[in-house]
Amino acid sequence: xxxxxxxxxxxxxxxxxxxxxxxxxxxxxxxxxxxxxxxxxxxxxxxxxxxxxxxxxxxxxxxxxxxxxxxxxxxxxxxxxxxxxxxxxxxxxxxxxxxxxxxxxxxxxxxxxxxxxxxxxxxxxxxxxxxxxxxxxxxxxxxxxxxxxxxxxxxxxxxxxxxxxxxxxxxxxxxxxxxxxxxxxxxxxxxxxxxxxxxxxxxxxxxxxxxxxxxxxxxxxxxxxxxxxxxxxxxxxxxxxxxxxxxxxxxxxxxxxxxxxxxxxxxxxxxxxxxxxxxxxxxxxxxxxxxxxxxxxxxxxxxxxxxxxxxxxxxxxxxxxxxxxxxxxxxxxxxxxxxxxxxxxxxxxxxxxxxxxxxxxxxxxxxxxxxxxxxxxxxxxxxxxxxxxxxxxxxxxxxxxxxx
Amino acid sequence: xxxxxxxxxxxxxxxxxxxxxxxxxxxxxxxxxxxxxxxxxxxxxxxxxxxxxxxxxxxxxxxxxxxxxxxxxxxxxxxxxxxxxxxxxxxxxxxxxxxxxxxxxxxxxxxxxxxxxxxxxxxxxxxxxxxxxxxxxxxxxxxxxxxxxxxxxxxxxxxxxxxxxxxxxxxxxxxxxxxxxxxxxxxxxxxxxxxxxxxxxxxxxxxxxxxxxxxxxxxxxxxxxxxxxxxxxxxxxxxxxxxxxxxxxxxxxxxxxxxxxxxxxxxxxxxxxxxxxxxxxxxxxxxxxxxxxxxxxxxxxxxxxxxxxxxxxxxxxxxxxxxxxxxxxxxxxxxxxxxxxxxxxxxxxxxxxxxxxxxxxxxxxxxxxxxxxxxxxxxxxxxxxxxxxxxxxxxxxxxxxxxxxxxxxxxxxxxxxxxxxxxxxxxxxxxxxxxxxxxxxxxxxxxxxxx
Numbered sequence: 072x073x074x075x076x077x078x079x080x081x082x083x084x085x086x087x088x089x090x091x092x093x094x095x096x097x098x099x100x101x102x103x104x105x106x107x108x109x110x111x112x113x114x115x116x117x118x119x120x121x122x123x124x125x126x127x128x129x130x131x132x133x134x135x136x137x138x139x140x141x142x143x144x145x146x147x148x149x150x151x152x153x154x155x156x157x158x159x160x161x162x163x164x165x166x167x168x169x170x171x172x173x174x175x176x177x178x179x180x181x182x183x184x185x186x187x188x189x190x191x192x193x194x195x196x197x198x199x200x201x202x203x204x205x206x207x208x209x210x211x212x213x214x215x216x217x218x219x220x221x222x223x224x225x226x227x228x229x230x231x232x233x234x235x236x237x238x239x240x241x242x243x244x245x246x247x248x249x250x251x252x253x254x255x256x257x258x259x260x261x262x263x264x265x266x267x268x269x270x271x272x273x274x275x276x277x278x279x280x281x282x283x284x285x286x287x288x289x290x291x292x293x294x295x296x297x298x299x300x301x302x303x304x305x306x307x308x309x310x311x312x313x314x315x316x317x318x319x320x321x322x323x324x325x326x327x328x329x330x331x332x333x334x335x336x337x338x339x340x341x342x343x344x345x346x347x348x349x350x351x352x353x354x355x356x357x358x359x360x361x362x363x364x365x366x367x368x369x370x371x372x373x374x375x376x377x378x379x380x381x382x383x384x385x386x387x388x389x390x391x392x393x394x395x396x397x398x399x400x401x402x403x404x405x406x407x408x409x410x411x412x413x414x415x416x417x418x419x420x421x422x423x424x425x426x427x428x429x430x431x432x433x434x435x436x437x438x439x440x441x442x443x444x445x446x447x448x449x450x451x452x453x454x455x456x457x458x459x460x461x462x463x464x465x466x467x468x469x470x471x472x473x474x475x
Numbered sequence: 476x477x478x479x480x481x482x483x484x485x486x487x488x489x490x491x492x493x494x495x496x497x498x499x500x501x502x503x504x505x506x507x508x509x510x511x512x513x514x515x516x517x518x519x520x521x522x523x524x525x526x527x528x529x530x531x532x533x534x535x536x537x538x539x540x541x542x543x544x545x546x547x548x549x550x551x552x553x554x555x556x557x558x559x560x561x562x563x564x565x566x567x568x569x570x571x572x573x574x575x576x577x578x579x580x581x582x583x584x585x586x587x588x589x590x591x592x593x594x595x596x597x598x599x600x601x602x603x604x605x606x607x608x609x610x611x612x613x614x615x616x617x618x619x620x621x622x623x624x625x626x627x628x629x630x631x632x633x634x635x636x637x638x639x640x641x642x643x644x645x646x647x648x649x650x651x652x653x654x655x656x657x658x659x660x661x662x663x664x665x666x667x668x669x670x671x672x673x674x675x676x677x678x679x680x681x682x683x684x685x686x687x688x689x690x691x692x693x694x695x696x697x698x699x700x701x702x703x704x705x706x707x708x709x710x711x712x713x714x715x716x717x718x719x720x721x722x723x724x725x726x727x728x729x730x731x732x733x734x735x736x737x738x739x740x741x742x743x744x745x746x747x748x749x750x751x752x753x754x755x756x757x758x759x760x761x762x763x764x765x766x767x768x769x770x771x772x773x774x775x776x777x778x779x780x781x782x783x784x785x786x787x788x789x790x791x792x793x794x795x796x797x798x799x800x801x802x803x804x805x806x807x808x809x810x811x812x813x814x815x816x817x818x819x820x821x822x823x824x825x826x827x828x829x830x831x832x833x834x835x836x837x838x839x840x841x842x843x844x845x846x847x848x849x850x851x852x853x854x855x856x857x858x859x860x861x862x863x864x865x866x867x868x869x870x871x872x873x874x875x876x877x878x879x880x881x882x883x884x885x886x887x888x889x890x891x892x893x894x895x896x897x898x899x900x901x902x903x904x905x906x907x908x909x910x911x912x913x914x915x916x917x918x919x920x921x922x923x924x925x926x
Contacts, residue, residue: 125850246854
């Protein structure tokens with residue numbers, strides 16, 4: 072790699088103070104530090120050695136944890152397409168074709184998200200003279216995974232730019248933001264272009280083909296909600312859904328596996344759990360938030376059962392875990408360390424409340440079939456308040472000690 | 476009541492290059508230096524000697540005009556060869572070329588029973604041993620006029636490659652006890668001697684009388700006196716406690732019993748880059764070149780006075796710091812590494828499992844760490860890490876943010892009085908975002924101290 076290093080050293084003076092391209096220093100710096108860990112050494116005083124970790128490594132670990140969900144999402148996009156158009160109901164039939172359909176839809180979305188967001192990051196870094204933040208490595212992958220495969224690319228670009236600017240850069244970049252950036256992108260799409268991200272038509276890609284008779288593109292959550300309205304037991308409604316296609320699409324096991332319509336990466340609870348395992352094993356995400364998030368959803372499901380005035384409220388609580396994006400949201404969105412609660416006690420409360428709120432929104436609110444997005448954003452806003460009281464408790468303990 | 480405290484939080488940095496328990500016969504150091512920069516809080520240094528003067532061990536050579544009872548004395552006898560000043564005439568070093576055999580300023584021996592507290596404090600302050608006594612909060616040289624609520628001595632050093640006091644203080648039992656007796660007179664409260672609860676305690680400590688012996692065990696920073704104070708008798712606003720290192724206690728004891736300022740001590744020469752890692756008997760402020768030169772594995776090294784967490788980088792012929800009991804030599808890390816952040820590796824040490832996921836398979840492995848920063852400074856992102864290496868009821872990130880914001884109330888409420896740099900040194904090591912944590916802590920302390 073000597074020639075690369077030489078190349079860098081040769082170009083360096085151009086970008087340094089007094090060089091022709093001085094204004095682009097941070098763009099150069101980002102490229103250089105991506106290729107080579109810098110040669111900075113520790114100061115004269117203070118810690119003389121440093122831990123080998125840095126933010127780049129930390130962030131790439133999150134991306135790695137998302138890969139199972141991504142691969143599954145690509146294949147499932149193709150699978151849902153074949154299912155809806157009646158080409159095959161077999162899971163592993165036409166493997167290559169399904170993969171191709173999925174790749175054709177998902178790859179452009181990822182590329183557009185990374186390109187649009189990366190551009191905004193670079194422009195902000197150059198204008199505001201700070202290093203390019205690694206946070207976008209994760210955001211750029213998260214955004215494609217939480218939107219339907221049918222989302223128009225211009226909407227992906229617009230949402231990404233909106234989220235990076237409004238949710239992050241105006242606050243000062245990664246580490247300073249209040250809201251989860253990827254969730255903000257999704258919320259933007261949800262409220263600005265609801266036609267492309269809600270309803271029964273957007274979750275399955277049909278292309279120029281017609282769907283088979285008896286096919287419904289509804290998600291499990293909207294089926295469950297309608298069952299509640301119609302007074303049909305939810306499990307029955309789920310079981311009888313799309314039987315015409317020769318698949319029990321919304322059985323518990325199938326929903327857990329994730330062979331259902333939904334946003335690209337969110338459908339599979341299993342893949343989210345694999346991601347959770349990676350994140351917890353590497354210590355990157357807080358296991359407290361993940362555990363308390365799932366626990367919160369279950370507890371609220373039980374509470375709903377106790378006061379069941381309609382069939383949706385009477386649904387077995389574990390169904391909440393596998394329907395919609397709860398698992399993905401808790402594992403990848405709620406655990407974002409910057410927008411989550413930052414104290415250890417606060418993390419328990421924060422996760423628990425996200426679980427509570429998700430189920431409350433799902434079951435009681437007719438306008439939003441999925442609750443995790445709003446629950447995470449809402450709790451992002453509340454996290455500093457939770458921390459405030461946890462920190463205050465710490466101060467009070469110190470104060471009481473002094474007066475005793 | 477003596478306490479047994481088991482700490483769980485923390486991290487032991489297992490470095491290669493531990494000192495073998497033997498005294499090496501390196502050539503003795505020729506020059507010695509007093510570095511006013513070693514004494515944090517020394518506000519207005521005034522040099523009492525000129526170049527060319529001859530001094531004895533114990534001759535006052537420096538005072539702080541803001542605290543002029545306390546004398547900083549020459550550690551050896553000889554000739555003042557240089558008074559080094561930096562920018563704005565900031566005093567950097569006073570160098571002494573030592574005599575072949577050291578002669579001492581002889582003062583009368585002290586009878587602790589016949590002296591009252593204030594007279595004892597005044598005598599110690601004028602002797603040269605006083606700067607061993609550190610005041611908490613702030614971590615500055617104590618004021619003889621104060622009466623501390625207690626005095627704390629950590630009898631073990633848990634820093635990486637730290638010297639074993641049981642070995643280094645062999646034969647000093649008499650002086651150690653005399654030092655403890657003197658300290659007991661200076662405080663209105665107790666003298667706490669905190670020993671390592673996970674090992675057998677050396678006789679010098681287990682036989683100590685007139686003190687509370689507490690046991691601490693757990694990973695570093697269990698040996699930090701600040702952590703121990705937090706668990707024994709935490710410092711609140713307005714309170715003052717003193718801390719002394721075991722070497723300092725011995726020096727005080729020697730002054731009490733012999734009437735001389737004997738600054739000699741056994742230090743550890745450690746680190747992956749020295750061929751002969753061992754102990755050596757020398758004197759405070761020694762030039763380290765004779766211990767290091769001809770004792771190196773490689774050419775491109777960093778010599779540290781002290782340990783790798785809290786020490787100070789010095790030149791190959793630099794001087795040992797006043798409070799340091801070891802020197803550590805590690806490779807200098809000023810190199811680029813291709814995709815260094817992404818490559819899987821078992822050579823690098825990390826507290827975080829994102830890099831050291833499988834390190835639990837080989838917990839005894841000794842690592843060679845160099846001085847590379849391993850990344851650039853970023854905003855705080857990861858949470859919960861600092862708390863997991865700080866065995867105190869303190870929220871380090873909130874405290875550091877309060878310091879950055881210069882919010883005085885917040886700093887006080889979050890416990891700035893309870894810490895000095897070394898207590899959060901591990902945070903600086905494990906920080907994903909590479910903040911200069913210790914520098915921030917000192918900035919916060921100075922804000923509070925001079926407000």
